[in-house]
Amino acid sequence: MRPNSIEAEGLAKQFRKGPRAVDGIDLHVSPGEIYGFLGPNGAGKSTTVHMLTTLLPPTAGTGRVAGYDIVREGARVRAAIGAALQEAALDPLLTGRDHLRLQMALHGIPRRERSERADELLVRVGLTGAADRKVGGYSGGMKRRLDLALALVHRPRILFLDEPTTGLDPQSRAALWDEVGRLASDGVTVFLTTQYLEEADVLADRVGIIDHGRIVAEGTPAALKGEIGRPTVEVVPADPDQRGAVADVLARFGEPSQASPDGVAVRIDGEAELAPIVRALDAEDLHVAQLQLHAPTLDDVFLAKTGRSLEGAEEPEAVAAE
Amino acid sequence: MTRTLAVAEGVAWRVLRNVFKNPSLLVPSLVFPLFFFTAFAGGLAGISRAPGFDFPDGYTAFQFVFVLLQSAAFSGVFTGFGIARDFERGFAKRLLIAAPRRGGILLGYALAAIVRWALVAVLLTVVALAAGMEVGGNGVDLFGLYALALLVNVAGILWATGVAMRLRTMQAGPVMQFPVFITLFLAPVYVPLSLLTGWIKALATVNPATRFLEAGRSLLAGAPHEVALAFGAALGLGLLFALWALRGLRSAERAGAA
Numbered sequence: 001m002r003p004n005s006i007e008a009e010g011l012a013k014q015f016r017k018g019p020r021a022v023d024g025i026d027l028h029v030s031p032g033e034i035y036g037f038l039g040p041n042g043a044g045k046s047t048t049v050h051m052l053t054t055l056l057p058p059t060a061g062t063g064r065v066a067g068y069d070i071v072r073e074g075a076r077v078r079a080a081i082g083a084a085l086q087e088a089a090l091d092p093l094l095t096g097r098d099h100l101r102l103q104m105a106l107h108g109i110p111r112r113e114r115s116e117r118a119d120e121l122l123v124r125v126g127l128t129g130a131a132d133r134k135v136g137g138y139s140g141g142m143k144r145r146l147d148l149a150l151a152l153v154h155r156p157r158i159l160f161l162d163e164p165t166t167g168l169d170p171q172s173r174a175a176l177w178d179e180v181g182r183l184a185s186d187g188v189t190v191f192l193t194t195q196y197l198e199e200a201d202v203l204a205d206r207v208g209i210i211d212h213g214r215i216v217a218e219g220t221p222a223a224l225k226g227e228i229g230r231p232t233v234e235v236v237p238a239d240p241d242q243r244g245a246v247a248d249v250l251a252r253f254g255e256p257s258q259a260s261p262d263g264v265a266v267r268i269d270g271e272a273e274l275a276p277i278v279r280a281l282d283a284e285d286l287h288v289a290q291l292q293l294h295a296p297t298l299d300d301v302f303l304a305k306t307g308r309s310l311e312g313a314e315e316p317e318a319v320a321a322e
Numbered sequence: 323m324t325r326t327l328a329v330a331e332g333v334a335w336r337v338l339r340n341v342f343k344n345p346s347l348l349v350p351s352l353v354f355p356l357f358f359f360t361a362f363a364g365g366l367a368g369i370s371r372a373p374g375f376d377f378p379d380g381y382t383a384f385q386f387v388f389v390l391l392q393s394a395a396f397s398g399v400f401t402g403f404g405i406a407r408d409f410e411r412g413f414a415k416r417l418l419i420a421a422p423r424r425g426g427i428l429l430g431y432a433l434a435a436i437v438r439w440a441l442v443a444v445l446l447t448v449v450a451l452a453a454g455m456e457v458g459g460n461g462v463d464l465f466g467l468y469a470l471a472l473l474v475n476v477a478g479i480l481w482a483t484g485v486a487m488r489l490r491t492m493q494a495g496p497v498m499q500f501p502v503f504i505t506l507f508l509a510p511v512y513v514p515l516s517l518l519t520g521w522i523k524a525l526a527t528v529n530p531a532t533r534f535l536e537a538g539r540s541l542l543a544g545a546p547h548e549v550a551l552a553f554g555a556a557l558g559l560g561l562l563f564a565l566w567a568l569r570g571l572r573s574a575e576r577a578g579a580a
Contacts, residue, residue: 053419056578075325075422083419089412093340105332106420108325150416 002067004157010061021047023213036204044213045193082151083160092136107154121149141172225296228304234265238287326426333430355393379456387538397439398478409490458544467541473556480563487570
């Protein structure tokens with residue numbers, strides 16, 4: 001059996017009369033891994049997924065999914081993978097159960113197994129009660145869950161989820177995260193694109209950050225955050241006139257860092273402990289209105305690598321390609 | 323091959339389920355041929371008294387063959403509308419990603435269109451017989467007539483599929499429809515070819531639809547005439563449009579169904 005890994009070398013997509021949406025990326029996703037592909041809208045996430053799922057041919061580079069070449073062995077790739085794309089492509093006139101039946105036929109699942117498998121998946125995604133209703137009446141969350149069930153009908157070894165929780169309420173998002181975790185524990189390799197930092201942080205074993213079609217950082221969330229630096233402590237004095245005195249005390253614990261207009265911040269040297277700082281401020285009789293410890297986030301990683309914050313870093317010129 | 327058939331089964335099942343569960347999709351495709359038949363065979367029946375009109379089974383049978391072939395061709399065009407809608411709404415992406423063998427998608431749409439048209443053909447035949455249509459041909463002749471119509475249906479499906487897969491928008495409707503409409507109506511629809519004159523006769527003589535109509539009418543009358551030529555033309559068009567449709571599928575694949 002071939003490995004359920006994902007590999008790409010120099011994978012690129014240049015749209016005719018359009019942007020170079022993906023600009024030569026290298027990827028290696030190990031079997032059973034959850035790989036989070038993080039980036040703003042228009043960065044090239046969906047185009048990458050479209051190429052890896054054989055929906056779109058690359059203009060340069062190579063890719064292998066489940067051990068098969070994405071250009072020359074497309075049919076084998078499609079048989080090995082499940083995919084839930086960004087826009088849940090559902091037929092509003094069909095019911096949820098109809099969709100499952102169609103998807104099972106497309107994958108050549110024997111008729112005798114279809115009914116049982118459909119029931120099993122409907123239970124798994126919590127849609128048993130709505131199974132015989134037309135999809136046109138489903139909520140966004142229900143459509144996403146059905147889309148996930150459809151991606152799982154043939155028990156794929158590799159699952160591509162393109163922004164699976166965009167637009168979902170927190171409860172539906174948490175339910176989907178649980179399901180992705182369960183799938184990974186069953187040995188399914190998950191390639192997940194997202195623009196939510198928290199999602200990548202919580203779910204992904206490793207994260208790749210893409211911007212302008214290039215991977216700008218890759219690693220475990222902890223390693224990426226560790227790479228860009230130490231936590232910062234920000235103090236807002238109760239008396240604004242004491243900002244200078246507070247800054248003098250904080251300077252003992254690290255180098256100055258960017259802070260809010262009323263506050264003073266330092267990037268801490270060594271361990272991120274607040275107690276010594278509180279004691280030092282108290283010893284100088286300085287009163288504090290707010291004290292916060294900022295651990296580095298993936299947004300800080302994105303900021304460090306691209307000079308922009310991920311929040312609101314949308315690239316309008318490439319949105320059409322996504 | 324098994325994989326291709328499985329994909330075709332799924333696609334055909336979905337199209338037919340939608341059609342049979344939604345009257346707004348089913349009724350027009352049944353009603354329009356009946357309307358044309360009633361209008362042409364009933365309203366224009368007086369043409370049969372024109373000098374030189376020599377079709378032995380009467381004007382109802384004469385028009386039945388045209389409406390049968392017209393319904394076959396346009397049933398194919400309507401399939402193209404459905405495919406274009408699937409691309410426009412993104413559903414085609416699901417089919418392209420899920421189907422290991424994508425040729426099965428074409429086959430599935432075609433099978434569904436054939437079943438839809440078969441229903442129209444049965445209904446049209448029943449109504450025509452109830453209206454007193456005379457049939458001079460035997461079983462073999464009638465089999466030939468319906469087989470010819472089936473080939474026209476398949477050619478129509480493949481033509482429209484090719485257009486839909488290239489343009490991938492409902493706005494492509496006129497591109498699918500207009501050439502079929504013009505081809506059919508530049509054939510001897512209301513009178514035999516021998517009664518046409520001038521430029522329209524010149525065009526009708528080289529129009530493949532004329533071959534289908536003349537051969538179909540001769541089969542219904544039980545006096546087969548140039549049937550092999552008509553079948554050859556229909557098969558040729560079918561093969562040509564099969565290539566057109568397959569290349570359309572490749573075009574859609576290159577564009578990522580967008």
